[in-house]
Amino acid sequence: MATVYLPTLLRPLAGGRESVQVEGATVRQIIDNLEQQHPGIKERLVENNRLKPNISVAVDNEILPLGLIESVNPDSEIHFVQAITGGKN
Amino acid sequence: MERKVHVQTTINGEPAEFLCEPRQSLLECLRDILNLTGTKEGCNDGNCGACTVTMDGRIVTSCLVLGVEAEGAEITTIEGIARGNELHPLQKAFLEEAALQCGICTPGFIVAAKALLDQEPHPTEERIRWWLANNLCRCTGYDKIVKAVQKAAQEVTL
Amino acid sequence: MSTQYNVIGTRPIRHDGADKVTGRALYGADIQLNGLLHGAILRSPHAHARIKRIDTSKAEALPGVKAVATAADFPAAGDKIVDLGEGATPLSYIRGNVLAQGKVLYRGHAIAGVAATSAHIAEEAASLIEVEYEVLPCTLTAPDAMKDGAPILHEDLHMQEFGKKTDKVNNVADHFRFSIGDAEKGFEEADLIIEREFHTSTVHQGYIEPHNATVLWNNDGRVQVWTSTQGSFVVRDTTACILDLPVAQVKVTPMEIGGGFGGKIPVYLEPVAAVLSKKSGRPVKIVMTRKDVFEASGPTPGSYIRAKIGAKRDGTFTAAQAYLAYEAGAYPGAMVGPGAMCIFAAYDIKNVTVDGYDVVVNKPSTAAYRAPGATNAAFAAESVVDEIAEKLGIDPVDIRLKNAAKEGTQRVDGPKYRRVGCVEVLQAIKASEHYNAPLGGPNRGRGIGIGFWFNVGLPSSCTISVNADGSVNLVEGSTDIGGTRTSIAMQAAEVLGIPAEQVHPSVVDTDSIGFTAVTGGSRTTFATGWAAIEAARDIVRQMKERAAKLWETEPAEVNFENGVFSKNGKSMPFAELASKIGETGGPIVGRGAVNPRGVGGSFAGAIADVEVDPETGKTQVVRFTSIQDVGKAIHPAYVEGQMQGGSVQGIGWGLNEEYYMDTTGTMRNSSLLDYRMPTALDLPMIETIIVEVPNPGHPFGVRGVGEANIVPPPAALANAIHQAAGVRLRTLPMKPSTIMEAVWAK
Numbered sequence: 001m002a003t004v005y006l007p008t009l010l011r012p013l014a015g016g017r018e019s020v021q022v023e024g025a026t027v028r029q030i031i032d033n034l035e036q037q038h039p040g041i042k043e044r045l046v047e048n049n050r051l052k053p054n055i056s057v058a059v060d061n062e063i064l065p066l067g068l069i070e071s072v073n074p075d076s077e078i079h080f081v082q083a084i085t086g087g088k089n
Numbered sequence: 090m091e092r093k094v095h096v097q098t099t100i101n102g103e104p105a106e107f108l109c110e111p112r113q114s115l116l117e118c119l120r121d122i123l124n125l126t127g128t129k130e131g132c133n134d135g136n137c138g139a140c141t142v143t144m145d146g147r148i149v150t151s152c153l154v155l156g157v158e159a160e161g162a163e164i165t166t167i168e169g170i171a172r173g174n175e176l177h178p179l180q181k182a183f184l185e186e187a188a189l190q191c192g193i194c195t196p197g198f199i200v201a202a203k204a205l206l207d208q209e210p211h212p213t214e215e216r217i218r219w220w221l222a223n224n225l226c227r228c229t230g231y232d233k234i235v236k237a238v239q240k241a242a243q244e245v246t247l
Numbered sequence: 248m249s250t251q252y253n254v255i256g257t258r259p260i261r262h263d264g265a266d267k268v269t270g271r272a273l274y275g276a277d278i279q280l281n282g283l284l285h286g287a288i289l290r291s292p293h294a295h296a297r298i299k300r301i302d303t304s305k306a307e308a309l310p311g312v313k314a315v316a317t318a319a320d321f322p323a324a325g326d327k328i329v330d331l332g333e334g335a336t337p338l339s340y341i342r343g344n345v346l347a348q349g350k351v352l353y354r355g356h357a358i359a360g361v362a363a364t365s366a367h368i369a370e371e372a373a374s375l376i377e378v379e380y381e382v383l384p385c386t387l388t389a390p391d392a393m394k395d396g397a398p399i400l401h402e403d404l405h406m407q408e409f410g411k412k413t414d415k416v417n418n419v420a421d422h423f424r425f426s427i428g429d430a431e432k433g434f435e436e437a438d439l440i441i442e443r444e445f446h447t448s449t450v451h452q453g454y455i456e457p458h459n460a461t462v463l464w465n466n467d468g469r470v471q472v473w474t475s476t477q478g479s480f481v482v483r484d485t486t487a488c489i490l491d492l493p494v495a496q497v498k499v500t501p502m503e504i505g506g507g508f509g510g511k512i513p514v515y516l517e518p519v520a521a522v523l524s525k526k527s528g529r530p531v532k533i534v535m536t537r538k539d540v541f542e543a544s545g546p547t548p549g550s551y552i553r554a555k556i557g558a559k560r561d562g563t564f565t566a567a568q569a570y571l572a573y574e575a576g577a578y579p580g581a582m583v584g585p586g587a588m589c590i591f592a593a594y595d596i597k598n599v600t601v602d603g604y605d606v607v608v609n610k611p612s613t614a615a616y617r618a619p620g621a622t623n624a625a626f627a628a629e630s631v632v633d634e635i636a637e638k639l640g641i642d643p644v645d646i647r648l649k650n651a652a653k654e655g656t657q658r659v660d661g662p663k664y665r666r667v668g669c670v671e672v673l674q675a676i677k678a679s680e681h682y683n684a685p686l687g688g689p690n691r692g693r694g695i696g697i698g699f700w701f702n703v704g705l706p707s708s709c710t711i712s713v714n715a716d717g718s719v720n721l722v723e724g725s726t727d728i729g730g731t732r733t734s735i736a737m738q739a740a741e742v743l744g745i746p747a748e749q750v751h752p753s754v755v756d757t758d759s760i761g762f763t764a765v766t767g768g769s770r771t772t773f774a775t776g777w778a779a780i781e782a783a784r785d786i787v788r789q790m791k792e793r794a795a796k797l798w799e800t801e802p803a804e805v806n807f808e809n810g811v812f813s814k815n816g817k818s819m820p821f822a823e824l825a826s827k828i829g830e831t832g833g834p835i836v837g838r839g840a841v842n843p844r845g846v847g848g849s850f851a852g853a854i855a856d857v858e859v860d861p862e863t864g865k866t867q868v869v870r871f872t873s874i875q876d877v878g879k880a881i882h883p884a885y886v887e888g889q890m891q892g893g894s895v896q897g898i899g900w901g902l903n904e905e906y907y908m909d910t911t912g913t914m915r916n917s918s919l920l921d922y923r924m925p926t927a928l929d930l931p932m933i934e935t936i937i938v939e940v941p942n943p944g945h946p947f948g949v950r951g952v953g954e955a956n957i958v959p960p961p962a963a964l965a966n967a968i969h970q971a972a973g974v975r976l977r978t979l980p981m982k983p984s985t986i987m988e989a990v991w992a993k
Binding site: 183185217224225 | 268
C-alpha cells in the first residue's frame with residue numbers, strides 16, 4: 001500500500017495522524033480510498049474532478065504535472081503540497 | 090490640437106524634416122513620426138536613460154528634449170551607430186561579452202558609451218561606471234556592460 | 248560522469264543579437280499599424296473607495312476621442328475559477344483588477360480606458376471622466392490588515408485553510424501550516440534559541456520597459472494582440488476569458504520584451520484595448536507610464552516574518568518555527584506558500600512548523616518577482632542563522648554546512664530532496680578566494696547567505712524543420728527575455744551535431760506553435776529546451792530513415808554520432824544528408840511537446856563585502872560574489888548574467904528599494920529617480936562561481952538558473968552590515984536612516 005502524508009491542516013480528519021496507508025494505482029484511486037477511510041478529505045483536495053489548482057501532488061518526492069491521473073506504485077510515498085508558481089526575468 | 094511646427098534637422102548624418110506638435114518630445118518625434126523606434130521609452134522623465142541620443146555631440150535623454158528643439162541640430166540615434174553593414178566595436182563587444190539580456194536598455198547604453206569613447210578613448214572602470222550611471226539596466230547587474238565598454242575601448246584604439 | 252559536449256558549455260553569440268544592438272528589434276511599444284489609435288487609462292486617486300458614479304460624456308465629446316471603455320463593457324464574470332499560469336484565481340478578481348467594478352482597492356486601480364487619435368488627447372480625455380467616490384479607510388500592511396476592525400477590502404472574502412472555506416470574513420485569504428516532527432520538543436533539546444521579527448517593504452521588479460498592449464478587434468471577430476509578455480498563451484487565455492471568447496479567437500503575437508522578472512505574467516491592458524478597438528473599429532495601443540507601472544502593475548509583497556531556530560552548542564539545529572504574513576495587495580495570492588516552503592529549505596531540521604498568511608491590503612495586486620516569496624523568507628532565516636553562528640562562535644559557513652540540506656532531507660512541506668547542490672554551494676563559498684581574502688579597510692564587514700528556489704516544469708512545444716543547406720529552423724513559444732532562443736537552440740544543436748549558428752530560432756504567435764507556458768519559474772531553458780531536444784531527436788529518427796533508404800538498409804542499422812550518420816564504413820554528415828531530403832522523401836519536420844518531470848531545484852549563495860559610512864549610514868558594496876548550483880550551464884555567459892542580474896536586484900532590495908507609502912496609500916516615490924534601483928556606479932563587478940551538480944531529471948542535467956540567485960543577497964548584506972556597523976537590521980531596505988537609527992539606539 002502507498003503511504004500518504006497528510007498536510008498539517010488535514011491531519012485532524014485522520015485522527016491527527018501524519019501519514020496513512022492507502023490502496024490505489026492512481027492518485028485518483030488513492031484519494032477515493034482515502035475518502036472512504038477518512039471522510040471529508042476529498043473535498044479539500046479535489047474540485048471539478050481535478051486537483052484544486054493551488055494544490056500539487058508529489059509521488060516519491062517529485063511533484064508531478066498530471067494530478068489525479070498520475071500512477072502510484074504500491075510502495076510510493078505521496079504528499080499533497082502547495083502549488084508553486086514562479087517568475088523570472 | 091495645436092498647429093504643427095516644421096522642424097529641419099540632421100539625423101544620423103542625413104538631413105531630416107518633420108511636422109510635430111510643440112508639446113511633443115524628441116523621443117515621440119523619433120519614434121512615432123520618423124519611425125526610429127530603436128530609441129526606447131522607459132520612464133519619460135529622464136531617469137532611466139533608455140531614450141539616450143546625442144544632440145550636437147552631447148548625450149541627452151530625448152524624452153526631456155522637445156521635438157522643436159531639434160531644429161538645426163545634429164542628432165545621432167542607435168540606428169546611426171553601425172557603419173553600414175559593419176557593427177561598431179561597442180555593438181560587437183556587447184554581443185561578445187553577453188552585455189545584454191532583454192536588450193531594452195541596450196540602445197541607450199551603446200549611444201552613451203560611444204559618446205564617452207569618442208571623447209575619452211581610455212576610460213577607467215570608475216569613469217565608465219560614472220558615465221553610465223544615467224542609464225539603468227535591470228537584467229545584467231552592469232558587470233558585463235562595463236566589461237564590454239572596456240573591451241570596445243581596446244578595439245577602438247587599435 | 249563526464250560528458251563531452253560540442254555545443255553545450257560554449258558561448259555563441261545570441262541569434263537575436265544584431266537586432267538588439269542596432270535598435271532593429273521590435274518591442275511591444277514599437278509597433279505601428281495603419282489607423283492606430285492611442286489609449287490612456289484613468290486611475291483611482293484613492294487607495295480604497297466605493298465608485299458611486301462614472302460619467303464619461305465629457306471625455307467622449309473631446310475631438311479626437313474614438314472610444315471610452317469601463318468595466319460595464321466587459322461580459323459578466325460569474326464566479327468562474329481560472330488557472331492562467333500563475334495559480335488559480337477567480338475571474339472576478341482578474342477582471343476587477345483590469346477595470347475596477349464597484350470599488351477601487353488601491354491608488355492607481357484602473358477605472359476606464361480611452362482611445363484617441365493621439366496619446367496626448369487620450370490623456371486629456373481620461374482626465375475629463377468624472378468619477379464620484381465614497382472614500383473608505385485603507386489598510387496598508389499585513390499586520391494592520393489582520394487586526395479586528397481593519398477596513399475590509401472584499402466583503403465576500405472568507406479565509407481558506409487548505410481547501411476549507413472558514414466562516415471568517417476578513418483580509419486573510421488563506422492560512423496554511425506545514426509541520427514535520429515536533430517543534431516544541433525540538434526547542435526543548437536546544438541550548439540556544441533565537442527568535443526575531445522581520446519586516447520587508449513592497450518592491451518592484453523594475454523592468455525598464457513599461458507594460459504595453461496593442462489590439463485589433465478585426466471585422467471577422469478575431470482579436471489580434473501584440474504585446475510584451477512572459478507568456479503569450481497566458482495573455483491569450485486571460486483576454487479570451489475576460490471577453491468571454493473561445494481562446495483561439497484571440498491571437499497573441501509576442502513582441503520582444505524589455506524585462507519581466509515575473510511582473511509581466513499578469514494581464515492589465517489587453518482586454519481594455521480590445522474593447523476600445525471593438526468600439527472604434529481601429530487598432531488601439533496602450534502603454535503604461537512609469538508611474539502606472541509602479542502604482543498599477545504587480546510589485547512583490549511586503550511582509551512580516553517571525554523566525555525562530557533552536558541549536559545545540561555544537562551548532563546542530565534542533566527545531567525551527569516561522570510565521571509569515573505576506574501582503575497580496577488588492578487581490579489574494581501573495582506567494583506566501585513558496586516563501587513558507589523556502590524559509591528553512593537550506594537546512595536539514597527534523598522539527599519544523601511554519602504558518603503562512605496571505606493577506607489583502609490596499610496596495611497594487613502583487614505578482615511574482617524572481618523566486619517569489621523566497622527572498623523575504625531567506626532574509627529572516629539567514630539573519631537568525633548568522634546570529635546563532637555568532638553566539639556559538641562557529642564560522643557562518645561551517646554552521647550552514649553542519650545543517651545543510653542534501654539528498655533525502657525532508658522539506659517542511661513533506662517531500663524529500665532528490666539530488667541537490669546545497670552542500671556544494673557552501674563548499675564553493677568556503678573554498679573561494681573571496682571568502683578567505685582580507686576585508687581591506689575599516690568599517691567593513693563580510694556576510695554570507697544561502698537560498699533555494701524550486702523551479703518548475705510546465706508544458707512547452709517546439710518544432711524544427713530541416714533546410715537543404717544543413718541548417719534547421721526552430722520554432723518555439725517561450726518569449727525570450729534573457730537569451731533563451733540561444734540556450735534552447737544550443738540544446739537542439741547538441742542533439743543534431745551541428746553548430747548553434749546553424750539553428751535559426753523563432754519565437755512565434757499563439758496560432759503558430761503548440762501551447763507553451765510562461766517564461767517563468769526558471770523553466771525555459773529546462774522545459775522548452777527539453778521540447779527542442781525531443782524535436783531534434785525526432786529529426787534524427789527521420790534522418791536515419793532517409794539514410795537507410797540511400798544505403799538500402801534498415802533505419803535501426805544507421806548510427807548517428809557527432810553530427811554524422813554512418814553504417815558499415817559509409818558515412819554522411821548531417822548537412823550532406825539534409826541536402827538529399829528532397830530526393831529521399833520530402834520535408835523533414837520534428838516535433839517536441841513536453842510537460843516534463845525531473846525539475847531540479849537550485850541553491851544559491853552570496854558573499855557580500857560592505858563598507859558602512861559611520862557618519863551617514865550609507866552602505867557601499869565593495870565586493871560581491873554569487874554562487875549557484877546550475878546543474879549544467881548550457882551557455883555559461885548567460886548563466887553568469889542571470890546570477891549577476893539576480894544578485895543586483897537582491898542588492899537593490901536589500902539596501903535601497905521600497906514602496907514609500909504615506910498613510911493614504913499613496914506611493915510617494917513612484918519615479919525611477921526616487922525608487923532607487925542600483926546604477927553602474929553603485930556596484931563593483933559581480934563575481935560568479937558556477938557550481939554544476941547535474942540534475943538527474945534532465946537530459947543535459949539542466950537546473951533552472953533564473954531565480955535562486957536573488958534569494959541570498961539581502962540576508963548576506965544584513966550579515967555584512969552587522970560586522971561593519973555592529974547592528975543587526977531586521978527591516979528592508981537597510982537604507983542609511985535605518986542604519987543610523989540602529990547605531991544611535993545601541
